[in-house]
Each structure stands twice: as C-alpha cells, then as structure tokens.
Amino acid sequence: MKRVNRASPNEIRLLIRRGGWDRPTAGLAMGYAQANLVILPERYAFDFLLFCQRNPKPCPLLEVLEPGKYRTQFLALDADIRTDIPRYHLYRKGKLEVTVKEIKNLWRADFVTFLLGCSFSFEEALLRSRIPVRHLEENKNVPMYITNIPCKPAGIFHGPMVVSMRPISPEKVSRAVQITSRYTSVHGAPIHIGDPSAIGIRNLGRPDFGDRVKIKKGEVPVFWACGVTPQAVVMKAKPDFCITHAPGHMFISDILNEELANL
Amino acid sequence: MKRVNRASPNEIRLLIRRGGWDRPTAGLAMGYAQANLVILPERYAFDFLLFCQRNPKPCPLLEVLEPGKYRTQFLALDADIRTDIPRYHLYRKGKLEVTVKEIKNLWRADFVTFLLGCSFSFEEALLRSRIPVRHLEENKNVPMYITNIPCKPAGIFHGPMVVSMRPISPEKVSRAVQITSRYTSVHGAPIHIGDPSAIGIRNLGRPDFGDRVKIKKGEVPVFWACGVTPQAVVMKAKPDFCITHAPGHMFISDILNEELANL
Numbered sequence: 001m002k003r004v005n006r007a008s009p010n011e012i013r014l015l016i017r018r019g020g021w022d023r024p025t026a027g028l029a030m031g032y033a034q035a036n037l038v039i040l041p042e043r044y045a046f047d048f049l050l051f052c053q054r055n056p057k058p059c060p061l062l063e064v065l066e067p068g069k070y071r072t073q074f075l076a077l078d079a080d081i082r083t084d085i086p087r088y089h090l091y092r093k094g095k096l097e098v099t100v101k102e103i104k105n106l107w108r109a110d111f112v113t114f115l116l117g118c119s120f121s122f123e124e125a126l127l128r129s130r131i132p133v134r135h136l137e138e139n140k141n142v143p144m145y146i147t148n149i150p151c152k153p154a155g156i157f158h159g160p161m162v163v164s165m166r167p168i169s170p171e172k173v174s175r176a177v178q179i180t181s182r183y184t185s186v187h188g189a190p191i192h193i194g195d196p197s198a199i200g201i202r203n204l205g206r207p208d209f210g211d212r213v214k215i216k217k218g219e220v221p222v223f224w225a226c227g228v229t230p231q232a233v234v235m236k237a238k239p240d241f242c243i244t245h246a247p248g249h250m251f252i253s254d255i256l257n258e259e260l261a262n263l
Numbered sequence: 264m265k266r267v268n269r270a271s272p273n274e275i276r277l278l279i280r281r282g283g284w285d286r287p288t289a290g291l292a293m294g295y296a297q298a299n300l301v302i303l304p305e306r307y308a309f310d311f312l313l314f315c316q317r318n319p320k321p322c323p324l325l326e327v328l329e330p331g332k333y334r335t336q337f338l339a340l341d342a343d344i345r346t347d348i349p350r351y352h353l354y355r356k357g358k359l360e361v362t363v364k365e366i367k368n369l370w371r372a373d374f375v376t377f378l379l380g381c382s383f384s385f386e387e388a389l390l391r392s393r394i395p396v397r398h399l400e401e402n403k404n405v406p407m408y409i410t411n412i413p414c415k416p417a418g419i420f421h422g423p424m425v426v427s428m429r430p431i432s433p434e435k436v437s438r439a440v441q442i443t444s445r446y447t448s449v450h451g452a453p454i455h456i457g458d459p460s461a462i463g464i465r466n467l468g469r470p471d472f473g474d475r476v477k478i479k480k481g482e483v484p485v486f487w488a489c490g491v492t493p494q495a496v497v498m499k500a501k502p503d504f505c506i507t508h509a510p511g512h513m514f515i516s517d518i519l520n521e522e523l524a525n526l
Contacts (some may be wrong), residue, residue: 046309050327053312054337064313066418074317075417078407152336155329184525262447262525 004028005156008253011078013084021085022101024248026120033186033257035062035075035115036248037085038234039103039243042067045112047155051233052114054152058161058229060117060185062260064115068109075253081113087246096240099246117165117186118227118250121257125179131172134213141248142166143207144226148200149191151233163191165204167219169230176222180259191231192223198208201221267291272339272515276347279422285349285364287511289383296449297513298325298338298522299349299379301497302366302506303328305423308375310418314496315377317415319447321424323493325516325523328418331372338516344376350509357501362509369506380449381490381513382427384520388442394435397476403430404511407489411463412454414496422458422496427455427489428467431481445524455486470514 004012004021015021025034040048045067052059055260061072070081083102090106091099096159100106119142135142142164149161168176173193179188192199204221205212209228215221234242245251267275267284272292278284288297303311308330315322326337332343339496346365353360353369363369382405384397405427412424431439434458444452455462467484468475472491478484499507508514 001509042309045310046305049309049312049316053316053324053327061316064316066313181525262355 006118009254010078012252013079014077016086017080017083017087019101025086025250027254029252030124031256033062033121033253033254033255033260036118036252037245038114038116038230038253039111040239041241042110042112042157044239047157048114051154051157052230054154057188057225058151058227060187062117063113065113065114067112070107070113072115075115075255077254082107083199085245085251086249089244089246091235091242093240094235103243115251116227116230119187119224121186121260122180122183124257125183126176129175129178129179131168134167135211138213140213141210143211143213144209144228145201148207151229156237157233159236162226162228162232165221165223167213167215169219170220173182173220173222180224184262185260186254187225190222191225194220273341275515276339276342279349280343280346282364288349288390288513288515289511292515293387296325296384296516296518296523297381299381299517300514301377301379301493302374302507303373303502304504305373307502310420311377311405314417314492317417320451320454320488321414321490323450323459324377325380325448326378328376330375333370338378338518341519345370348501348508348514351432352507352509354498354505356503357498366506378514379490379493382450382487384449384523385443385446387451387520388446389439390397392438392442392522394431394439397430398474401476404473406476407472407491408464409471414492417502420496422499425489425491425495426486429433429477429483430478431485432482436483436485443487448523448526451483451487454488459481459484
C-alpha cells in the first residue's frame with residue numbers, strides 16, 4: 001500500500017475509486033475538509049435544503065448538487081460522488097438495507113447530493129491550539145447524545161438535535177469557543193457548555209452513538225451540534241430511498257480547513 | 264402621524280398592514296434587521312434556494328417559508344408577508360408589471376417566500392464605530408454597480424454579482440472589514456477593496472443603480488456584495504411570476520442586528 005497518510009486528496013479519492021481503500025477516512029489528507037454525504041430523491045430535496053438552511057449548526061452545507069449531478073464543483077474539481085467515498089449506506093423507508101463500496105449502478109437522474117461539514121475540521125484547529133481532544137487521545141469515536149433540543153422542522157423533516165461532547169479543562173473552555181466559532185461551516189461554536197441534564201442528557205457515560213470517554217475531575221463537558229443530526233432526521237422521515245456515507249467513511253475535499261474559517 | 268421613528272417593529276408592521284405607511288423603511292425601527300423579499304412559485308424554489316446557498320454573500324438567507332406559508336417563524340412572530348411590506352413589485356416573465364401595497368388577493372398556495380439580509384444592518388454597525396457612510400451623509404441611495412464577477416449558477420439562475428460601494432478613508436478600511444466580517448448574514452466582509460476596473464466597473468461616477476456619491480481625495484472604494492444581485496438574477500431568469508419588495512421598502516423584523524452578528 002502506498003503511503004496513504006501523505007497522499008493528496010485527489011490521490012486518496014482515486015485510490016478509493018479504484019477500490020483500494022474502504023476503511024474510515026479519519027487522519028487522511030490532514031488539513032483538508034472532509035464531508036458528510038446525504039443523497040435524496042428530488043422530491044425531498046427542497047424540504048431537506050430548507051431543513052439545513054434552518055438548522056445550520058447541525059447541518060452546515062458545504063455543497064449541494066443539482067438533480068442527477070454527481071460531480072462536485074466547489075469541494076473538488078475531479079471527484080465522482082458515486083465512487084469516491086469508501087462505504088455507502090443505502091436506506092429504504094428509513095431502514096438500513098445494505099452497505100456498498102460504490103453506487104454507480106444505483107445512480108438515478110433525480111438524485112440530489114448534499115455534502116455537509118464535519119467536526120474533523122475544527123478538531124484539527126483545537127489540537128493546533130494545544131486543546132486536547134479526549135476521544136482522539138483514547139483512539140475512540142467521539143461520544144454523541146440525542147438531546148431534548150428540537151431542530152426547526154421543515155416539510156417532512158424534524159427531530160431532536162444530536163450533539164457531540166468533548167471534555168475540556170475549565171481554563172481552556174473560552175479558547176475552545178473562540179476557535180470553533182471561526183468554523184461556522186463545520187458546526188461552529190458549542191451549543192451548550194456544562195450541565196448535560198439541561199439538554200436532556202441523563203448519563204454522559206452512556207452515549208447514544210460513538211464511545212464513552214474519560215472525563216477528568218473538574219473538566220467541563222462541552223457540546224457541539226453534530227452531523228449525525230441530519231442523518232437521524234432523514235431516517236425518521238422515512239423517505240423511499242436515501243444514500244449516506246457509512247459513519248467515519250467521509251468524502252475528502254480539496255478545500256483546506258483554513259479556507260472554511262470565517263476570519 | 265404617530266412617532267413612527269420610535270415605534271417597535273411590530274407597531275410599524277401593523278401600521279403598514281393597515282395601509283398607514285407606504286414609504287421606504289430606512290431609519291425605521293433602528294437596531295432591528297430589515298430584509299429583502301423574493302416570492303417565487305414552488306417550481307423555481309429549489310433552484311433559487313440552491314442559488315442562495317452557493318452565493319451567500321450577495322444572497323444571505325435570513326428565512327425561507329414553506330410553500331403557501333405567509334407567516335414568518337424566525338424573523339417575527341406576528342407578521343404577514345402579504346401585507347406587512349409597504350410596497351411590492353409584481354413581475355411577469357422578468358418584467359415589472361405593477362407596484363401594489365398588499366398581495367392578499369394574489370396569494371397562491373405554491374408561493375415560496377425568501378427573506379434575505381440587507382446592508383442597513385452593517386451600516387448601523389459602521390456608524391457605531393464612527394466610520395462615516397457617505398450616501399447616508401448625503402441622504403442618497405447607496406451606489407450600486409454590475410461587476411464582471413459571475414455568481415455561481417444554480418438551475419435557471421445565473422448572472423453577475425451586483426455590489427454596493429462605500430468610500431472609506433485608508434486608516435479605517437481595516438476596521439470596516441473587521442466590523443462587517445461579523446455580519447455574514449447581511450453580506451459580510453467586502454468582496455473587493457480598491458481598483459474598480461479589476462471587477463469590471465468603468466466609472467464610479469455612473470452607478471448602475473442608486474446614486475453617485477462624492478469620493479474624497481485618498482479615500483478607498485470598498486465594495487460589498489449587494490442584495491440587488493438576487494433580484495437581478497431572478498429578473499434575468501424570467502420566471503412566469505415573481506413578487507419582490509419595492510426597493511427600499513423592506514420587511515422589518517423583530518431580530519436585532521446584533522443577534523445576527525457572528526461573534
């Protein structure tokens with residue numbers, strides 16, 4: 001295997017396209033933004049686009065393609081949405097049917113592709129400012145929780161916000177807010193700091209998705225809106241058909257995280 | 264006439280609803296955000312929403328309503344889009360047909376309402392930081408120019424970006440950038456600073472829309488993406504039917520400009 005860690009986004013997408021990489025993309029193409037994928041038939045597209053417009057923190061749109069289009073224009077110039085993601089999940093009426101490595105044969109002229117920002121981008125920024133990210137230290141998935149905060153509904157799409165949690169030491173919480181505030185297109189500033197019960201989370205030790213992580217004495221739980229929200233909302237709406245990336249198996253873009261930052 | 268200058272957004276909307284105010288809204292409800300209006304039949308709505316998503320600087324969406332809905336949920340709790348704007352423009356196939364004071368009788372179940380941010384919000388912030396705004400000093404409309412910068416097309420919508428220009432003294436240009444950077448939902452930071460010819464503007468003394476303003480010796484022309492862009496793009500696409508606000512006759516929201524700021 002080639003030194004995939006050092007490869008460019010385009011080289012990695014080519015490797016994935018040729019079937020040479022079907023594992024998670026965390027740690028690949030460091031510095032470049034990775035994106036969540038949602039593909040929906042056209043009749044759901046306006047509602048979902050509206051849902052994202054109304055809920056930009058959990059659903060930060062990086063790029064939306066016109067019906068039938070599978071080539072990105074903004075995030076990458078030489079990408080094919082049908083082949084360049086390591087693993088896809090296919091859902092029928094909200095139920096996971098199968099996991100596949102490409103969707104060329106399934107492609108339809110009415111498919112609308114949505115690419116959404118991912119927290120990998122701001123975690124890199126936190127690390128650069130020496131703010132430790134616990135689940136990375138522990139080599140785990142970030143812990144995620146279903147809250148009692150309702151998203152703003154749009155058409156058939158509605159549901160609670162899902163958040164990710166990172167324990168931060170008290171003197172670094174301000175800095176963590178400042179840093180992530182710059183990245184509005186990848187979830188932005190925290191939506192809640194402190195008391196988990198205030199947003200309907202009973203037990204930090206039992207996340208709804210991902211892994212539990214150690215919270216050291218005095219550390220503050222800091223909650224960010226999470227990209228699992230749009231997927232949960234889509235599953236709940238039970239569209240006839242939907243394709244997403246498999247968790248952790250993201251689209252790798254040519255856009256630097258720094259290019260996504262506000263200021 | 265009541266002291267309309269001191270009235271709350273809701274009081275002013277009521278006054279407009281009852282036919283008691285059909286003039287421009289500049290200077291009313293100071294501190295509160297005003298919004299541009301575009302209403303399109305549903306079959307154009309996905310394309311236009313996508314156009315706004317791809318061109319957030321000229322087309323900063325503040326709120327989009329579902330088909331047939333005429334009550335805002337976010338910008339105001341007690342507003343009626345059909346009556347609460349002082350003057351509406353009705354277009355058929357891209358041509359202005361008539362100006363009216365309400366659209367209750369014209370309303371259709373397939374109308375989708377888009378409300379977009381307006382530069383009034385950031386001008387207030389500039390003034391608060393003692394950065395003079397020339398067209399306000401001269402009691403004129405801001406000068407606007409059609410540039411050679413193409414917007415990113417979406418479906419049937421495409422066209423050049425329209426910009427507004429404010430001359431700023433050199434030592435205040437940085438501060439003007441910093442201040443307006445906070446307001447991404449009302450056009451955000453300038454898109455160009457200096458040489459007008461680089462963006463296809465031949466003569467600052469002859470704006471395409473609005474009024475010419477004095478540029479004092481040494482002042483730098485600073486260009487912001489302008490809310491006339493989406494209107495120009497819609498007119499060019501010639502939809503069967505379209506309703507907008509009449510220029511300067513905006514929707515007055517309950518949201519403070521400061522609530523729209525990033526940081």
